[in-house]
Amino acid sequence: MKPKALFNWSSGKDSALALYRILQEDQYEVTTLLTSINHEFQRISMHGVHVSLLEQQASALGIPLVKMELPKEPSMEEYQDIMNKTMTEIKSQGITHSVFGDIFLEDLRKYREEQLNTIGIQAVFPLWKEHTSDLIREFLHLGFKTIVTCVNGTYLDKSFAGRIIDEKFLDDLPENVDPCGENGEFHTFTFDGPVFKSPVMFEIGETVKKTYPKPKTEAGEEDGTYTFWFCDLVSK
Numbered sequence: 001m002k003p004k005a006l007f008n009w010s011s012g013k014d015s016a017l018a019l020y021r022i023l024q025e026d027q028y029e030v031t032t033l034l035t036s037i038n039h040e041f042q043r044i045s046m047h048g049v050h051v052s053l054l055e056q057q058a059s060a061l062g063i064p065l066v067k068m069e070l071p072k073e074p075s076m077e078e079y080q081d082i083m084n085k086t087m088t089e090i091k092s093q094g095i096t097h098s099v100f101g102d103i104f105l106e107d108l109r110k111y112r113e114e115q116l117n118t119i120g121i122q123a124v125f126p127l128w129k130e131h132t133s134d135l136i137r138e139f140l141h142l143g144f145k146t147i148v149t150c151v152n153g154t155y156l157d158k159s160f161a162g163r164i165i166d167e168k169f170l171d172d173l174p175e176n177v178d179p180c181g182e183n184g185e186f187h188t189f190t191f192d193g194p195v196f197k198s199p200v201m202f203e204i205g206e207t208v209k210k211t212y213p214k215p216k217t218e219a220g221e222e223d224g225t226y227t228f229w230f231c232d233l234v235s236k
Contacts, residue, residue: 002026002027002028002029003027003028003029003096003097004028004029004031004093004094004095004096004097005022005028005029005030005031005095005096005097005098005099005124006030006031006032006033006034006090006095006097006098006099006121007019007022007030007032007033007034007063007098007099008034008035008098008099008100008101009033009034009035009057009058009065010035010044010046010047010101010187011035011044011047011049011053011054011057011188011189011190012047012101012146012187012188012189012190013136013139013144013146013165013180013188013190014101014102014103014127014135014180014182015101015190016101016139016144016146016190016193016195017101017127017135017138017139017142017144018099018100018101018125018126018127019061019099019101019195020142020144020193020194020195021126021127022099022124022126023195025126028097028099028124030063030099031063031064031093031095032063032064032065032066032090032093032095033058033061033063033064033065033066034065034066034068034086034090035054035065035066035067035068036068036070037051037054037067037068037069037070038069038070038072039069039070039071039072040071040072041072045070046150046184046187047149047150047187047188047189048149048150048187048230048231048232049149049189049233050232050233050234050235051067052235053189053200053202053233053235054067056200056201056235057190057191057196057200060196060197060198060199060200061195061196061197062197066086066090068082068083068086069082070082080115083115084115084118084119087115087116087119087121088119091119091120091121095121096120096121096122097121097122097123097124098112098116098121098122098123098124099123099124099125099126100112100123100124100125101126101127102125102127102128103127103128103129103130103132103135103180103182104128104129104132104182105182109123109125109128132178132179132180132182133170133179135180136165136170136179136180140165140166140167142193142194143192143193143194144190144192144193144194145164145190145191145192145193145199146164146165146188146189146190146191147162147163147164147165147188147189147191147204147231147233148160148161148162148163148164148165148169148186148187148188148231149161149162149187149188149189149230149231149233150186150187150228150229150230150231151185151186151228151229152184152185152186152226152227152228153209153226153227153228153229154226154227155174155176155177155183155185155186156173156174156177156185156186157229158207158209158229160172160186160229161207161229161230161231162204162207162231165188189233201235201236202233202234202235202236203233203234203236204231204232204233204234205231205232205233205234206231206232207229207230207231207232208229208230208232209227209228209229210227210228210229210230211225211226211227211228212225212226212228213225213226214226
């Protein structure tokens with residue numbers, strides 16, 4: 001009997017490729033998708049995609065979805081408390097492994113592993129340390145389709161929001177931007193590909209600018225703001 005696994009589903013391209021790998025390798029039974037949701041706006045954390053499209057994704061994947069709802073700006077303590085309660089409940093269903101689409105962020109991997117170790121769940125990283133330019137081209141070669149839903153204005157301008165990722169998109173990226181956006185340069189919504197039973201249908205809505213305060217300096221003052229561009233996707 002294969003061990004049961006939870007898949008941490010962001011709705012984006014890295015998640016889709018990692019899920020494809022896990023299903024192809026067939027070492028785990030993926031029984032659940034877990035996605036963090038902003039409770040106030042009912043949108044996927046960071047990606048900005050409405051929960052209605054997330055639910056369509058899960059239906060097209062054929063895997064049950066668990067939505068972990070978070071407050072608008074949770075403290076680290078609040079986040080950890082909600083995560084621990086969610087994971088403890090999930091573990092009670094016989095799940096022993098938790099799969100992530102992370103590629104090379106060492107601190108994030110360490111954090112995930114430490115948190116899961118406290119409740120006896122093992123973390124799995126099917127894309128770990130692979131070259132991101134190879135991964136994105138594998139993603140496209142497999143027939144996946146994904147759209148940019150969030151752009152960090154520090155790295156990219158508004159014009160990149162709402163674009164489908166293809167070879168032209170990759171050619172247009174500045175040299176300092178990772179092709180998978182692994183440093184948070186952009187986030188995506190994957191709507192078709194070999195893991196989907198059918199495409200997720202949507203229309204492209206407006207692009208909205210949002211600003212967030214930067215972390216406080218050592219002097220206790222905020223050092224300006226971050227700008228993000230969100231392209232809204234509307235269910236058909």
